[in-house]
Amino acid sequence: MHEEIFSPSFGNRPSSLVGRERLLNQIETGLQSRPGSRERAVVLLGQRGSGKTVLLWELADRMRQQGFAVASPTIVSEGMLERILEKIEDDCDGSSDGKPHLAGGSVGALGFSAGIQFERDTPTTKSPQQRLVQLCRQLTAKGRGILILVDELQASSPEIRQLIGTYQEMVGERLNVAIVMAGLPGAVSTTLNDKVLTFLNRSRKITLDPLEYGEVDAFFKRSFDTLGIAIASDLRRKASEYTAGSPYLLQLVGHYTCLYAEDGTVTEASLAEALQTSSEDFKSDVCATTLAALSDRDIDFLTALASQGDEASTAVIAELMGATTDYAQKYRRRLLDGGVIKPAGRGKVAFAVPFLGEHLRWEER
Numbered sequence: 001m002h003e004e005i006f007s008p009s010f011g012n013r014p015s016s017l018v019g020r021e022r023l024l025n026q027i028e029t030g031l032q033s034r035p036g037s038r039e040r041a042v043v044l045l046g047q048r049g050s051g052k053t054v055l056l057w058e059l060a061d062r063m064r065q066q067g068f069a070v071a072s073p074t075i076v077s078e079g080m081l082e083r084i085l086e087k088i089e090d091d092c093d094g095s096s097d098g099k100p101h102l103a104g105g106s107v108g109a110l111g112f113s114a115g116i117q118f119e120r121d122t123p124t125t126k127s128p129q130q131r132l133v134q135l136c137r138q139l140t141a142k143g144r145g146i147l148i149l150v151d152e153l154q155a156s157s158p159e160i161r162q163l164i165g166t167y168q169e170m171v172g173e174r175l176n177v178a179i180v181m182a183g184l185p186g187a188v189s190t191t192l193n194d195k196v197l198t199f200l201n202r203s204r205k206i207t208l209d210p211l212e213y214g215e216v217d218a219f220f221k222r223s224f225d226t227l228g229i230a231i232a233s234d235l236r237r238k239a240s241e242y243t244a245g246s247p248y249l250l251q252l253v254g255h256y257t258c259l260y261a262e263d264g265t266v267t268e269a270s271l272a273e274a275l276q277t278s279s280e281d282f283k284s285d286v287c288a289t290t291l292a293a294l295s296d297r298d299i300d301f302l303t304a305l306a307s308q309g310d311e312a313s314t315a316v317i318a319e320l321m322g323a324t325t326d327y328a329q330k331y332r333r334r335l336l337d338g339g340v341i342k343p344a345g346r347g348k349v350a351f352a353v354p355f356l357g358e359h360l361r362w363e364e365r
Ligand SMILES: Nc1ncnc2c1ncn2[C@@H]1O[C@H](COP(=O)(O)OP(=O)(O)OP(=O)(O)O)[C@@H](O)[C@H]1O
Pocket: 007, 008, 009, 010, 011, 012, 013, 014, 016, 017, 018, 019, 020, 046, 047, 048, 049, 050, 051, 052, 053, 054, 055, 247, 248, 249, 250, 251
């Protein structure tokens, strides 16, 4: 039963989207600004489990309501452009969910999807780039926009280079197109020094912050009430704090708190067990995956940090790494760029991913 409210798994649309309303409204407004404006190209950056994929799907829904033809989130991989093309064509057909996509638009706009002829069945020698531009021209002429959504951004991939080139071509023609790409904070790394990086730097970069405590707590209160789970307010506040504002951790904590409740009542013991299990899942799903993407030296840096508690100065870390401060600075920079650590004042850094320090100390044993 509680699975209807809490479902901790990646890419899963949550029953209720916590704390992203303002951000979504801002992005939505930006995507509808003048074609070619900076607000129309958005890069969403966030750690694992911060809710990037979910936001992309939410934007897809919202922008369809605004009459846009949307290419639902496509993961960067070979043949990406073809897939984007197909998704937009499907969206225009209205065949993807059988519903008309315009909520109360003008008659002309509503009658539109039936009125456009695609050449998808006729053999074509045109490249996917050319076909995408052509489709966008047709749609722009009909007063409709195109929104392209890309997930798991790999800025150095040839597919992204190609897509960005095509986007710029469309913008050059003043076509009604917008793009949102989501990736890990390190995805836009300074090691890229070409057109792609310039483009990404000029687009609107948004970092997904942790959810606000108040929003998490209000959501827990609402959800436990709905589910008929009894929980004392101090225990509920403890659960809310434990999430550290991570959407994925919020799903885990909610799920296990309900699962371990005794006859519908959360006790101190059942909550402790729920939090313990949540952190274990989080460590293996988020911490371990985050570390797997790093180099051995990055991990040496993090292990040194972990040995000092959850905060340390670069000088101390360098000493523990047996390296010069300059050398350690390089790794500090990389890890900051990657959103794995954050500045903690007075030359110190701290972990930016919940439980990462604990996870490393546990691994060291
Ligand atoms: N605003 C939110 N409110 C409630 N739950 C959320 C919210 N955002 C995400 N979630 C939940 O958190 C989990 C992770 O979300 P999601 O898969 O979108 O993260 P992600 O940033 O795409 O992670 P990854 O980098 O691993 O792909 C899912 O279970 C999702 O339902």
